[in-house]
Amino acid sequence: MSKKLIFLIDFDITISKKDSTDTLLSVYQPELKADIRKKYRSGEITMKEYLQTGIESLNITKEEFLETLKLVGIDETFTDFVKSGIEFKIVSAGTKLNISGVLRNYGIDLDENEIISNDIKFNGNKITVSFPYLDKEQYYGVDKKEAVQKYQNKGYTVYFVGDGPSDYRAIEVADFSFVRKGTRAIKFCQENEIDFFEFENFDEILNYLKKQESK
Template sequence: MALKRMKGEEQMKKVFLVDFDGTVTKKDAVYMMVEKFAKEGWQYYNELWEKGEMSTEECAIETLKLMEVSEEELFKFIMENVEIDDHFLEFLGVTKEKEYEVVIVSDGYDFIIEAVMKKYNLKLPYYSNKMWFEGGKIKVAFPYKDKECDKCGMCKLNILKEYRKKGYSVAFVGDGYSDFCVVEHADEVFAKDVLADYCEEKGIKYFRFGSFKDIIRYVKR
């Protein structure tokens, strides 16, 4: 039986922090970009990053040295090839009805996120690493990096902590290595692929999903 709220009692605010590459998008857009435009050798740096032996920043700097692409080519590639989960737009509709906030948290790049949001006419707040072109070369910056931790370029755990300070209940949705730290602190976890395996290994309570259709069912319940 649902309890009625007393007069003056506020319902706790809720935010969904949602990973971007491989979660909102069907495939990891950064991986797609590198696979398409980087010369041989990038796989070595990617393996080191997956093992935790190289930070996102270090991996990015070395990988980008192997990239050969113009700003126009990259934008066109993203617009033509990067697709979002078939049910993500419906998920946004359901969370809006519930008055839940949705924020993108990505260890990828704003250039890609902005292009995808333009393609699908989306306007969502996001936190990510920065990428731009200067003199025909790709430049990157990491404004949300944790000063005491080298692993990720964008610290998702720090974003979670900021929302907690504002009185939010935090649900996290993700799939990969850059999500490991944050799921140990979220109120609810929705995981797939490598992240789901990590939650199993660490005994972290989570809801396994294949697409946002599964999360929609959960939210509607």
């Protein structure tokens, strides 16, 4: 009997076409965004600090937050993936509301327990971010490697889908990885001799699985 299969899928730039946090900051805090992006790139602050500083600087209501997320498009073939019935969770260093808010615009309603990400709370215009899946280094904000290993320990074959640095540690331990074409994770896999499938859309992932099943 074959093992159970689950996909753990990154959100920003993997499912979405634009980074959802960057989009919010571009609209409401462009100067701060430029400053903290520079600090993140130079190593002065962590990815966790970038997210927390950025999101908590937004002086907006939940309604305004969700309205702005309409600017974030997705790879619409992800809806085909959702309809396929394959078991999956979204694992993101963003926030649960970024994800559920964007996907709802495409008719995809995910339960909270299908998203492994940071929590966000609104008190009027004040936003607070908390980190229930914090990595031990407190660098990324979410421990994607731990998420992969948790499902492997439950007897799953874990396929990871991602694009960038917050995905690298998960890609190293996943049973197999799918990497968004033209992203930094391609080079990471090549340099570390990690087997992967380069994809442009989620239909290609579904076709890959069909071919594997027919072997």
